[in-house]
Amino acid sequence: MSEVLVYYNGDYVPKSEATTSVYDHGFLYGDGVFEGIRAYNGRVFKLKEHVDRLFDSAKAIAMEIPLSREEMSQAILETLRKNNLSDAYIRPIVSRGVGDLGLDPRKCKTPNIFIITQEWGAMYGDLYEVGLKAVMVATRRNAPDALSPNIKSLNYLNNILAKIEANAKGGDEAIFLDSNGYICEGSGDNIFIIKNGKVYTPPTISNLKGITRATAIELLVERGYEVLEVNVGFFDLFTADEVFVTGTAAEAAPITKVDGRLIGDGKPGPITGEMVKAFEEITGTTGTAIYE
Numbered sequence: 001m002s003e004v005l006v007y008y009n010g011d012y013v014p015k016s017e018a019t020t021s022v023y024d025h026g027f028l029y030g031d032g033v034f035e036g037i038r039a040y041n042g043r044v045f046k047l048k049e050h051v052d053r054l055f056d057s058a059k060a061i062a063m064e065i066p067l068s069r070e071e072m073s074q075a076i077l078e079t080l081r082k083n084n085l086s087d088a089y090i091r092p093i094v095s096r097g098v099g100d101l102g103l104d105p106r107k108c109k110t111p112n113i114f115i116i117t118q119e120w121g122a123m124y125g126d127l128y129e130v131g132l133k134a135v136m137v138a139t140r141r142n143a144p145d146a147l148s149p150n151i152k153s154l155n156y157l158n159n160i161l162a163k164i165e166a167n168a169k170g171g172d173e174a175i176f177l178d179s180n181g182y183i184c185e186g187s188g189d190n191i192f193i194i195k196n197g198k199v200y201t202p203p204t205i206s207n208l209k210g211i212t213r214a215t216a217i218e219l220l221v222e223r224g225y226e227v228l229e230v231n232v233g234f235f236d237l238f239t240a241d242e243v244f245v246t247g248t249a250a251e252a253a254p255i256t257k258v259d260g261r262l263i264g265d266g267k268p269g270p271i272t273g274e275m276v277k278a279f280e281e282i283t284g285t286t287g288t289a290i291y292e
């Protein structure tokens, strides 16, 4: 089988050749941005939204991507075509580029753009039926006035520290609190809490403005549920009837245990079940066609 091809600054190169310098500030400092996108059934789900967020993240770190949004979208589609992929995970990365050992991004002449694609199925497998065990972690989410969690930057160390803690505590996913003690999100997904038929989710100040989160809200509202974007705390989480997380990788995934306590009766609830099913439908039937 021929080697996977990676988009690298306008070329499609074998993955072994998609390498950058150790002086790239993406490597030295996590200075850059990325996206995580999925393709299902020959269609890229929410391509425009992901490309827009990539450009917004770049703008927030004062980095100009040397491609238009349309060119970026076409490069993503072409990378999938070059690799004959229909069900895939897509990872566009834009690093600040090669500079010197100092922090100053003005030394980096031009950003490096990579698009990595790989075949990909469900993230959590049968955990959709049993639910995930989550743990609340001591590591606080980056404060919005320090490094805004709205920026999907290459600096994911905060999330990695949360994951390390969750792993050590035997959890499938970490739940972050912000510095005020409100629940923000998981290490790689947004969170929803259901109580008495109403749905609560934290506002997008201290978390990533998840594209799956926005889709979940639309799907819930379409189905007649009231969705409240409000701060939620421990009490709301421990006394919830249902909890689920959303993300490109996780889609909608039930959380049935938090810190060893059962959520509801410890089984994925009916609204969560509706969401898991709704995602299966929407991801399989909508999106930008790769092959046309």
Ligand code: PMP
Pocket (backbone or CB within 6 Å): 036, 159, 185, 186, 187, 188, 189, 190, 207, 208, 209, 210, 211, 212, 213, 246, 247, 248, 249
């Ligand atoms: N929060 C974090 C920290 C994430 O990394 C992700 C995954 N991109 C999400 C939330 C979910 O965002 P989306 O639904 O856009 O994938």
